[in-house]
Amino acid sequence: MNSYCKTLFVVVAVTLTLMICIPAVAQGPADLTVADPTVAAPTATPAAAPPANPVPQLGGASTYGDSWRVGISIYGWFPATHGTVGVLGHDASANASFSDIFHTLKGIIPFAVEADKGRFVMPIDFLWMKLGYDKQIPFDDPNQASINVHLTQSIFTPKLGYRVVDGEHLKMDVVGGIRYWYLGQDTTLEPSGIGFSKSANWVDGLGGARFLLPLGEKATVMIAGDAGAGGANLDYQVVGLLNYNFTPRWGLGVGWRYLDVDYRPSNHQFVYDMIITGPVAGLIFNFGGKPPVPPSASCSISPTEVYPSDPVTASISTQYFHPKHTLTYKWNSTGGKIGGTGTTGNVDTTGMAPGSYSVTATATDEKEKKNNVASCSAGFTVKARPNYPPTASCSASPTAIAINQSSTITISASSPESRPLTYAWTSTGGQLSGSGTSATLTATNADAGSTITVTGTATDDHNLSTSCTANVSVPPVQKVSEVEDWGECTFEKNPKKPWRVDNDCKDVLDRLALRVQQMPNGKVAIVGFTDQTEVANAEQLGAQRAVNVKYYLTTDEIGPKLDPTRLEPRKGGVKGKTAHFYFVPQGATFTQEESVTVDESVVQGQSRTAPAPKKAKKATTTPQN
Numbered sequence: 001m002n003s004y005c006k007t008l009f010v011v012v013a014v015t016l017t018l019m020i021c022i023p024a025v026a027q028g029p030a031d032l033t034v035a036d037p038t039v040a041a042p043t044a045t046p047a048a049a050p051p052a053n054p055v056p057q058l059g060g061a062s063t064y065g066d067s068w069r070v071g072i073s074i075y076g077w078f079p080a081t082h083g084t085v086g087v088l089g090h091d092a093s094a095n096a097s098f099s100d101i102f103h104t105l106k107g108i109i110p111f112a113v114e115a116d117k118g119r120f121v122m123p124i125d126f127l128w129m130k131l132g133y134d135k136q137i138p139f140d141d142p143n144q145a146s147i148n149v150h151l152t153q154s155i156f157t158p159k160l161g162y163r164v165v166d167g168e169h170l171k172m173d174v175v176g177g178i179r180y181w182y183l184g185q186d187t188t189l190e191p192s193g194i195g196f197s198k199s200a201n202w203v204d205g206l207g208g209a210r211f212l213l214p215l216g217e218k219a220t221v222m223i224a225g226d227a228g229a230g231g232a233n234l235d236y237q238v239v240g241l242l243n244y245n246f247t248p249r250w251g252l253g254v255g256w257r258y259l260d261v262d263y264r265p266s267n268h269q270f271v272y273d274m275i276i277t278g279p280v281a282g283l284i285f286n287f288g289g290k291p292p293v294p295p296s297a298s299c300s301i302s303p304t305e306v307y308p309s310d311p312v313t314a315s316i317s318t319q320y321f322h323p324k325h326t327l328t329y330k331w332n333s334t335g336g337k338i339g340g341t342g343t344t345g346n347v348d349t350t351g352m353a354p355g356s357y358s359v360t361a362t363a364t365d366e367k368e369k370k371n372n373v374a375s376c377s378a379g380f381t382v383k384a385r386p387n388y389p390p391t392a393s394c395s396a397s398p399t400a401i402a403i404n405q406s407s408t409i410t411i412s413a414s415s416p417e418s419r420p421l422t423y424a425w426t427s428t429g430g431q432l433s434g435s436g437t438s439a440t441l442t443a444t445n446a447d448a449g450s451t452i453t454v455t456g457t458a459t460d461d462h463n464l465s466t467s468c469t470a471n472v473s474v475p476p477v478q479k480v481s482e483v484e485d486w487g488e489c490t491f492e493k494n495p496k497k498p499w500r501v502d503n504d505c506k507d508v509l510d511r512l513a514l515r516v517q518q519m520p521n522g523k524v525a526i527v528g529f530t531d532q533t534e535v536a537n538a539e540q541l542g543a544q545r546a547v548n549v550k551y552y553l554t555t556d557e558i559g560p561k562l563d564p565t566r567l568e569p570r571k572g573g574v575k576g577k578t579a580h581f582y583f584v585p586q587g588a589t590f591t592q593e594e595s596v597t598v599d600e601s602v603v604q605g606q607s608r609t610a611p612a613p614k615k616a617k618k619a620t621t622t623p624q625n
Contacts, residue, residue, distance in 0.1 A: 068288050070115045075282025077110070077257060086271030098278060106132040106150070112282070119163040121173050127155045146190045154182040159206065159226075168324055168367075171212040175226065179204045179235060181263075200270075202231020202263065217369070218245045222255075232263040243284065251284040292371065293320045297363050299376035307385040307417070308354075312336075312347035314378055316361040322368065330362045335382075347380075354384045388416040390458045394468035396441075400475065402517045406442045407472045413437075413458035420461050427454040430472070441472055445520045449476030477520050483588055486512060486524070486581040491545055498534070498577055499544040500606055501552045505579075509552055512581060513561040521586040523566040526550055527595045529575035543571040543598040545579045551605020569603075570595040 082095040112125040131151045159177030180203050188195035208226025215221060220243045227236035241255035257280045263272040301314045314331070321327060331338050331345035335357040338347045345359060358379045365372040392413035401407050413421055425432055425439040429452040434440050441454055451473045459465035489505035491498045501509070516524055528546030546569035554564045572580070572595040584590045 068115060068117045069286065070113065070288045071284055071286045073112045073253060073282040073284045075110055075112060075253070075280060077278060077280045079257070079259075079276045079278030081274055081276045083274035084271055085274070091271055094274070101131075104131040106130040115288075119166065121161040121163060121175070122159070123161070123175065124158045125155075126157075127153070129153050148188045148190055150186045152182075152184040152186075154180075156180040157206070161210075168322070169214065171214075173210050173212075174208075175210065176205075176207045177226075178230075179206055179228070181231070181261075204228045204230040204232050204235040206235070218251075219243065232261050234260065234262040236260055239280075241280070245284075245286075249286050251286065252282070253284055254279070254281045256280065294371050295320045295363070295365070295374040297361065297374035297376040299359065299361050299378040301359060301378040301380050303380070305381045305383055306349055307383055308352050309350045312349060312359075312380050314338075314340075314345045314347065314359040314361065316343050316345075316363060316376060318363045318374060321363070321365050321372075321374070325365045325367050327363045327365055330364070332360045332362075334358050349382055352382045354382050356381050385462065386417075387464065389464035390415045390419075390421055390460055390466045392456065392458045392466045392468045394454070394456045394470040396454065396470035396472050399471065400473045401441075401443050402475060402514055403443050403445055403448055403477070403520060404517050405514075406440050409434075409439045409441055409454045409456065409470050409472075411437050411456035411458060411468060413456075413466065415460050417460070419464075421458045424457045424459070425454065426457075428452055430474075443472075443474045445477075447474040448518075448520065450474055475518060477518055482585065483525075483590055483592055484583045485592070486515065486583050488578045488580040489549070491577045491579070499541055499548060501548050505549075506552065509549060510561075513553055516562055516566065516583075519583065522588070523568055523584050525568050525570055525582040525584055525590045525595075527570045527572040527580045527582070527593050528598075529572045529578050529580065531577045532574050534577070540603065542573075543569070543603045545577075546570055546598055547600060547603045548606045549579045550600075555605075569598040569600065571598050 078098045079101075080095075080097050081101070082093075084091050085094050086092065107128075107130040109126075109128040112123070114121065114123045116122065129152075131153075132149070157177065157179045159175045161173045161175030163171060163173050165172035180201065182199065182201040184197065184199035186195065186197040206226045206228035208224065210222060210224030213221040213223075222241045222243060223239070224241075225236070225238045227234075229235060237257065237259040239255065239257045241253050243251055243253040245251035256278070258275070258277040260275045261272070263270070295318065297316055297318045299314060299316050301312060303310075303312070306312055316329060318327060329340070329342055331340045333345075333347050335355070336347045336349045336352050338345050338359065340346055345361060347357075347359060356379060358377050360375060360377045362373065362375045390413050392411055394409060394411050396407050396409050398407055409425070411423060413423070415421060423436055425434065427441060429447045429450060430444060431442040432439055432454065433442075439454065439456070441452060443452070451471050453469050453471050455467055455469050457465055457467040487508065489501075489508040491500070491502070491505070493502050493504065494500055512524070526546045526549045528542035528544065528549070530541045534541055550564065550567045550569045553562045553567060568584075568590075570590075570593070572593050580593070582590060582592055
């Protein structure tokens with residue numbers, strides 16, 4: 001079969017298919033090869049629009065935020081085609097170079113549009129083209145000398161996507177949409193003018209992804225692909241583009257595109273299985289969107305008014321820098337010493353004269369070559385330090401104490417400038433101890449009959465100080481020239497342990513201790529008696545009562561009250577369940593009662609653990625439990 005017959009067969013096959021407009025599946029392998037461009041013409045597909053971002057390395061979402069921007073490209077695709085076409089069970093191999101297609105081209109409208117806002121992207125491409133073919137019929141027919149065929153093809157591909165990765169060196173968009181195919185044919189036989197026309201269309205659903213790799217400030221490599229089916233059994237493509245922006249508005253995209261479509265309707269009437277591949281190039285125009293906002297910074301300082309030596313802290317806050325770049329910071333001050341390498345700077349105002357000063361911070365994005373620096377300043381004032389010393393007041397509790405007693409002295413102080421304070425204490429007598437806001441004063445024998453003045457001093461960290469005083473009086477010592485009867489305490493309330501000091505007796509002994517402390521000289525004779533009704537260990541009860549009184553006066557829960565050497569326990573006769581007290585001045589002799597001194601190695605005082613009393617060689621003490 002010569003080339004004219006091959007061409008006519010393909011043209012008639014396509015024409016019949018479009019006229020019948022009933023889908024079919026191809027039958028059998030191809031046994032016919034044609035090079036007619038009318039086969040390849042319907043397969044031309046527009047190239048994907050190059051990225052419309054004026055600043056490719058940042059991406060739409062990072063650069064423009066929520067403002068819409070649009071990129072329009074007018075492109076050309078220069079493919080070659082090969083594959084299989086079939087009509088009514090007749091399949092044929094079809095191959096055509098770009099030059100073959102170009103010579104039959106009658107008209108073309110190719111363009112692509114991409115709109116994006118934030119992370120949302122919406123790429124749309126459209127191709128309309130018309131191919132014309134006029135050939136002489138290769139057989140004798142007086143009415144038909146030639147056949148004229150015009151093929152019209154439209155491919156419309158809208159998609160919607162989302163940027164799932166928006167990194168500095170890689171961006172990834174996930175997209176989905178449809179590809180709508182339309183094929184139309186007008187056939188006329190010449191010179192009779194007999195003609196007919198028919199069309200077919202289908203829609204394929206698509207899904208895919210595209211990857212963008214920024215190369216500097218103006219160039220971006222894009223690799224994209226999608227695949228789907230619907231009207232066709234299979235419809236997929238792969239595109240690789242290099243986009244370069246000469247200006248923020250104008251750019252150029254070049255690359256390669258591969259498209260494969262397999263359209264085989266179910267009634268075995270039509271087969272359209274073609275691969276189209278070839279270079280693509282386009283001119284890009286970008287508009288809309290807001291231009292990149294230059295980076296900025298704002299500074300704050302705290303406090304804004306200080307005295308010399310007070311610290312000053314400054315902070316910088318930046319806006320519109322690349323969020324994934326690490327910034328470097330530099331701090332300067334018109335006075336004092338400033339330190340800091342991050343977002344906070346600290347000013348040492350030591351030795352600074354009163355006046356107004358400013359701090360300047362500079363943030364730099366070293367990964368950017370331009371629009372990568374922002375500075376800000378904030379001011380503070382150094383004031384002359386006033387001489388405002390602390391205020392203070394002192395108090396004593398109690399204000400009167402006996403010898404060996406203590407009083408607590410307290411200072412209440414504050415600084416008008418809220419400065420930290422330290423405290424010191426002095427006194428005109430007694431024993432003074434303690435630090436901070438309180439001290440303890442203990443009266444000694446030398447303080448009897450005098451008033452002790454305690455002075456507290458509060459000093460701030462600028463060596464400004466204030467003092468206050470509190471007075472504590474110590475009553476004079478009463479002088480006695482003869483033995484005095486100072487009372488007694490009874491042991492009536494505890495019949496099971498009539499030798500123990502009960503609470504009533506303790507109250508009497510507490511007053512006795514205070515009285516003894518006021519008498520620096522002399523001692524106290526403690527005479528323990530028994531009652532005539534007490535028969536068991538009667539001889540030892542009086543001694544035990546006297547020893548227990550001494551034990552309480554010298555050793556209890558809060559420490560010793562009196563010097564043990566100033567207390568003398570004695571055993572008296574039958575006079576009642578009591579212990580009697582006599583004050584014996586220094587140099588005097590106790591003769592008021594018939595009594596004997598108790599041997600304290602044999603008779604011991606009561607304790608909280610109530611140990612058993614020691615036994616004498618010839619007598620046994622009453623147990624202390």
